[in-house]
Amino acid sequence: MRVSTLPRPHRHDVLLAVLGLSGGLLLWLLGLHLQNDRVFTAPWVCLVPLVVVSGLELLRRSAPQTGLVVGTIALVADQFTVGNLATVLMFTDLVYAAVLYGKPSAARRIPVTTFLITVGVTIGFLAWFRSPQALLIGVVTAMVSFLPALTAVSVRNHRDAAATARLQAEQTARLAEMDRAQAVTAERARMARELHDVVANHLSAIAIHSTAALSIDDPGTSREALGVIRENSVDGLAEMRRLIGLLRTGDAARPAASPTLASLDALVEQARANAASSGLECSFEDVREEPGPLPAPVELAAYRIVQESLTNALKHAAPGPVTVRLGQCGRLLTVEVSSALGKRGGPRAPGSGAGLVGMRERVALLGGTIEAGPSAGSGGKKIWRVRAELPVEEGVSGR
Numbered sequence: 001m002r003v004s005t006l007p008r009p010h011r012h013d014v015l016l017a018v019l020g021l022s023g024g025l026l027l028w029l030l031g032l033h034l035q036n037d038r039v040f041t042a043p044w045v046c047l048v049p050l051v052v053v054s055g056l057e058l059l060r061r062s063a064p065q066t067g068l069v070v071g072t073i074a075l076v077a078d079q080f081t082v083g084n085l086a087t088v089l090m091f092t093d094l095v096y097a098a099v100l101y102g103k104p105s106a107a108r109r110i111p112v113t114t115f116l117i118t119v120g121v122t123i124g125f126l127a128w129f130r131s132p133q134a135l136l137i138g139v140v141t142a143m144v145s146f147l148p149a150l151t152a153v154s155v156r157n158h159r160d161a162a163a164t165a166r167l168q169a170e171q172t173a174r175l176a177e178m179d180r181a182q183a184v185t186a187e188r189a190r191m192a193r194e195l196h197d198v199v200a201n202h203l204s205a206i207a208i209h210s211t212a213a214l215s216i217d218d219p220g221t222s223r224e225a226l227g228v229i230r231e232n233s234v235d236g237l238a239e240m241r242r243l244i245g246l247l248r249t250g251d252a253a254r255p256a257a258s259p260t261l262a263s264l265d266a267l268v269e270q271a272r273a274n275a276a277s278s279g280l281e282c283s284f285e286d287v288r289e290e291p292g293p294l295p296a297p298v299e300l301a302a303y304r305i306v307q308e309s310l311t312n313a314l315k316h317a318a319p320g321p322v323t324v325r326l327g328q329c330g331r332l333l334t335v336e337v338s339s340a341l342g343k344r345g346g347p348r349a350p351g352s353g354a355g356l357v358g359m360r361e362r363v364a365l366l367g368g369t370i371e372a373g374p375s376a377g378s379g380g381k382k383i384w385r386v387r388a389e390l391p392v393e394e395g396v397s398g399r
Contacts, residue, residue, distance in 0.1 A: 013058050016057045016093065017055065018054075020050075020054045020057060021050065021051065024084045025050075027084055028050075034085060035082060036082065038082060039081075041082065046081040046084045048077070049078035049081065049087050050078075050084050053091055053094070056074070057093065060094060060097035060101065061101050064094070064098040064101045065103070067097065068095060071091050074091070092143075092144055092147075092148045093148070095148040096149070098110055100152040100155055111150055114145035114149045115146050117141065121137060121138055122135060203236065210229055235270070258303075259300060261291075261294065261302060264284060264306060265284060268282050271313075271322070274314060275310075279320070281321045282313075282322045285323065285324065287326065294392045301363065301390060302326070302335045305335050305370075309337035309339075310322065312339075312355060312384075317340055318339075321339075323338050323339075324337050331391060331392050331393055332390070333390045333391075333392050337385070338375075338385040341374055341381075359372070367391055368390040369389050371385070372385070
């Protein structure tokens with residue numbers, strides 16, 4: 001059977017109890033009392049309330065309301081003795097502790113109760129003595145009961161406000177950390193898309209043409225393949241330098257501007273050169289009625305979608321036309337890339353599917369839609385089509 005024990009008193013409470021008891025004993029030894037002509041005239045009787053109240057100081061944090069109730073009884077009993085100043089002072093501390101460390105309901109109730117007691121005592125003694133000096137009794141009562149309670153209310157409010165502010169600061173710090181983690185994750189995903197789009201296009205062309213040069217024993221073919229490999233290597237290095245420049249902070253060299261729709265002609269022309277040996281015929285159609293600059297995130301997303309679609313065509317498309325079509329209806333930019341779907345001979349580059357994921361992420365950040373999959377083309381032939389619709393309102397925040 002487990003026996004419950006009282007909690008260990010705080011060292012400050014022990015110090016208050018010892019000092020209060022010692023001070024009271026010193027006053028008693030010196031014969032300094034508060035009143036005369038009481039029911040119990042023997043000086044030693046006042047030591048009983050003194051010892052009780054000093055013992056209650058040990059409970060001022062663990063059981064403050066119990067301490068106040070018993071302390072009130074001890075203070076009333078002290079009025080029938082010669083009295084001790086230390087008993088009264090320690091009682092005021094019990095009132096203070098009951099408000100500061102007690103339940104919220106007690107903290108609200110005790111100040112009101114002590115105020116009513118002060119008013120009642122003042123009115124009662126005025127009616128009894130019928131003398132203005134009776135007001136002094138009311139003042140003493142307020143100093144012993146109401147003022148300690150009022151002081152404790154102020155301290156408790158400040159303590160609760162500080163705890164609330166500390167909690168809010170901790171919550172703000174946690175939210176800031178969550179925002180930072182989300183920002184880091186989003187930035188890593190963005191850089192992963194950029195890195196994939198920059199590297200995949202050029203390396204795919206290098207892989208296909210190097211395989212062709214190794215498998216076909218023809219000097220002309222090998223020379224042409226080496227030319228394409230060199231061109232893609234140089235362009236890939238330039239793109240990598242641009243990306244590294246964006247990653248460096250405080251870099252003296254300003255990185256080149258992001259690709260735009262105006263660069264699509266050059267991109268398709270490069271794809272045409274890379275895909276010629278695979279039997280692919282790349283073409284570009286811009287059917288917008290009023291071609292013009294669009295928000296930078298939209299132009300970058302459209303460029304990357306076309307770039308990744310051409311890379312996928314170079315890897316997987318069957319010989320035939322590869323068409324890039326750019327249109328705009330109202331405030332909606334349409335990007336469509338179609339290529340022949342079927343078996344393909346010759347060298348092919350492996351794919352991981354990361355390009356399609358990156359395209360969907362770019363479109364989702366702009367609030368657009370994208371479709372990628374097989375579709376019916378002209379003449380009943382199967383084609384692979386990628387179609388994205390991007391809103392072009394000003395203030396688009398996608399990256």
